[in-house]
Amino acid sequence: MNILVIGCGRFGSNLSKELSDSGHNITVIDRDNERLSMLGSGFNGVKIKGIEYDNEVLMQAGISNADALIAVTPYENINITVSLIAKKIYQVPKIIARIVNPNRQYIYENLKIETISPVELGVTVLKDKLSVTSYHKIISINDEYEFIEIMIKKDKRFTVREFEDKYECIISAIISGGRAKIPNKDEKLMLGDKIYCTIGNKQAERLVPAL
Numbered sequence: 001m002n003i004l005v006i007g008c009g010r011f012g013s014n015l016s017k018e019l020s021d022s023g024h025n026i027t028v029i030d031r032d033n034e035r036l037s038m039l040g041s042g043f044n045g046v047k048i049k050g051i052e053y054d055n056e057v058l059m060q061a062g063i064s065n066a067d068a069l070i071a072v073t074p075y076e077n078i079n080i081t082v083s084l085i086a087k088k089i090y091q092v093p094k095i096i097a098r099i100v101n102p103n104r105q106y107i108y109e110n111l112k113i114e115t116i117s118p119v120e121l122g123v124t125v126l127k128d129k130l131s132v133t134s135y136h137k138i139i140s141i142n143d144e145y146e147f148i149e150i151m152i153k154k155d156k157r158f159t160v161r162e163f164e165d166k167y168e169c170i171i172s173a174i175i176s177g178g179r180a181k182i183p184n185k186d187e188k189l190m191l192g193d194k195i196y197c198t199i200g201n202k203q204a205e206r207l208v209p210a211l
Contacts, residue, residue, distance in 0.1 A: 004029065004066050004092075006052045006082050007073030011098070011118050013038040015072060020045045027061045030073075053081045058090075068094035072116075076100045083113045137204075144200055147172075151194045152211050161185040167207050169199035 001024045005016045008030035016039060020026045026045030029052050030036050036047045050057035052073060063069065069086040071079040079097040086092040099105060099117040108115045136149040160171055160183045174183045175194040189195065199207065 001025065001067040002062060002065055003027070004058075004061055004063060004069045004086075006030075006069065006071040006079070007098070008032070008035040008038060008047075009072070009074055010038070012072040015070065016045060017043060029057060029061055052078050053085060055085075058082075058085065063090050063092065066090070066092050068092065068096070070096045070098075072098040074100060076104060080107065080111070080113070084111065087111075087113070138196070141198065145198060146201060146204065147196070147198050148204055149194060149196050150207065150211060152189055152191055154211055155191045156189070156211070158189050159186055160189065163189055163195075164197075167199060167203050167210075169197045169203060169207075171195055171197045 003019055003024050003026050005012055005019070005026060005028045008016065008028050012028065012030070013035070016026050016028050020043060027048060028036065028039065028045060029048045029050060031049065031051055033049055036049060039045075039047060046061070048057060048061050050060075052071075063086060066086070069082070069092045071082045071086075073079055076099075079100070083095050083097045086095050094114075096114045096116055097108060099108065099115045102117055105115065138147045138149055140146045158166070160174075163169070164171060164185075171183050173196045174181055174189070176190060176192075
């Protein structure tokens with residue numbers, strides 16, 4: 001993908017390097033040469049010094065051919081302005097803006113701009129690390145359901161059918177004794193089995209302490 005990253009602070013520079021290393025074509029815009037230097041000599045993308053919302057600068061960066069624009073400066077007004085230019089003028093398919101002040105989330109919602117909050121992400125990561133009843137979320141399916149991996153650490157002796165009915169989930173696979181298999185509805189789940197299932201977020205929270 002051709003991705004424009006607006007802002008090259010700690011968050012923007014790390015994001016740009018990660019995306020570049022993943023094979024994307026990255027162009028970074030920042031008005032400060034010192035911040036651009038944070039990318040280092042090994043950065044394979046393009047660095048452009050200039051006012052982040054200046055039309056000529058954006059054109060030089062290739063905004064007309066961009067697949068995505070990510071505005072992550074530490075200034076709310078710049079992130080909003082660049083996002084609106086990308087959306088209204090250049091119809092960039094994917095636009096994500098950093099929220100500096102979480103209390104201003106409503107502005108982005110009204111403008112229908114997708115957002116990311118490093119503060120909230122940091123809090124979420126910290127909560128996950130502190131959690132004593134955790135499971136591995138493989139992927140979020142939507143706002144209500146997720147696909148998880150969890151090990152049975154209590155000898156409950158549910159059948160697959162009983163387990164699915166009790167926790168309102170669908171078991172896709174089981175690893176038992178080191179062997180993976182698609183489960184039979186009537187077979188019993190054993191202590192030490194690792195299960196992969198689709199489950200609602202609230203049910204997952206109830207499931208962890210039970211197992």
